[in-house]
Amino acid sequence: xxxPLDDCVLYTFVDTACLRGRDAADVAKQLCDGGxxxxxxxxxxxxxxxxxxxxxKIGPIVQxxxxxxxxxxxxxxxxxxxxxxxxxxxxxxxGFRSVGEVAGAKLLKIGLSSxxxxxxxxxxxxxxxxxAVGPIYSTPTKPSARPVGLxxxxxxxxxVAIPWFAIGGVNLETLDAVLEAGARRICVVxxxxxxxxxxxxxxxxxxxxxSARRS
Numbered sequence: 001x002x003x004p005l006d007d008c009v010l011y012t013f014v015d016t017a018c019l020r021g022r023d024a025a026d027v028a029k030q031l032c033d034g035g036x037x038x039x040x041x042x043x044x045x046x047x048x049x050x051x052x053x054x055x056x057k058i059g060p061i062v063q064x065x066x067x068x069x070x071x072x073x074x075x076x077x078x079x080x081x082x083x084x085x086x087x088x089x090x091x092x093x094x095g096f097r098s099v100g101e102v103a104g105a106k107l108l109k110i111g112l113s114s115x116x117x118x119x120x121x122x123x124x125x126x127x128x129x130x131x132a133v134g135p136i137y138s139t140p141t142k143p144s145a146r147p148v149g150l151x152x153x154x155x156x157x158x159x160v161a162i163p164w165f166a167i168g169g170v171n172l173e174t175l176d177a178v179l180e181a182g183a184r185r186i187c188v189v190x191x192x193x194x195x196x197x198x199x200x201x202x203x204x205x206x207x208x209x210x211s212a213r214r215s
Contacts, residue, residue, distance in 0.1 A: 002084055003066050005130055005163045008037035009209040010202065011070075011187040014058055016043040018193040027198065028058040032065035034192075034202025040070035040087055048074065055081045070111065079108055085129055087111040090119060099127040113167075115148055117155050124162055131160065132187055135168020136178060140190055142168070150181040157182025172204060179212045 012031045014024050024041075031039050039062045043051045055071055059081045062069040070085040071078035078086035088102065090113055096102055099110035109129035114120040123131045133156045135145045147168065156164050166183035171191035178186065188205060195201035 011038040012036040030198035034199035035206035042072040137169025153181035
């Protein structure tokens with residue numbers, strides 16, 4: 001059974017830009033073994049058919065572990081492989097007024113990136129299942145993105161009622177400040193995928209997130 005989004009705190013990635021020759025299925029398994037609640041497939045420089053093949057490969061691993069599978073950018077692939085969510089960036093959603101326009105008649109749940117309170121409010125109004133809040137800090141994953149800082153996290157903690165995840169430069173050194181600003185869910189890319197032990201890195205983040213939830 002897939003974990004409800006309200007209970008998810010650690011959102012991770014199988015990002016093809018960070019695999020460095022590793023098998024996507026092996027990485028997905030390590031993420032799940034470490035306690036990832038959500039695993040997004042992000043394959044920015046891959047052809048659509050390759051994304052589909054990767055999704056079919058990691059989907060059973062992620063969902064078999066009870067984690068939510070997210071497909072970045074491709075709603076149809078998300079539908080075809082039975083993913084829990086599709087994630088879209090602001091540039092992908094700019095021409096739509098609601099997530100229903102993206103999903104069509106299918107009840108596909110959409111997560112949206114947001115970089116400001118205005119974008120967050122629009123995403124919630126549009127029916128997003130969750131939003132990503134950031135980038136909090138500069139990040140090698142998206143070097144051109146301008147950091148929005150912790151003030152946006154503080155705003156989200158007070159004003160966003162749907163599940164939201166702090167993203168961008170979140171690592172074990174910056175995590176305390178992000179938690180103190182009010183985040184209780186985070187997205188982590190490079191700090192986990194570049195760690196010597198992916199499973200162990202996930203466990204470290206998960207323990208601190210669960211501790212913050214209990215406090």
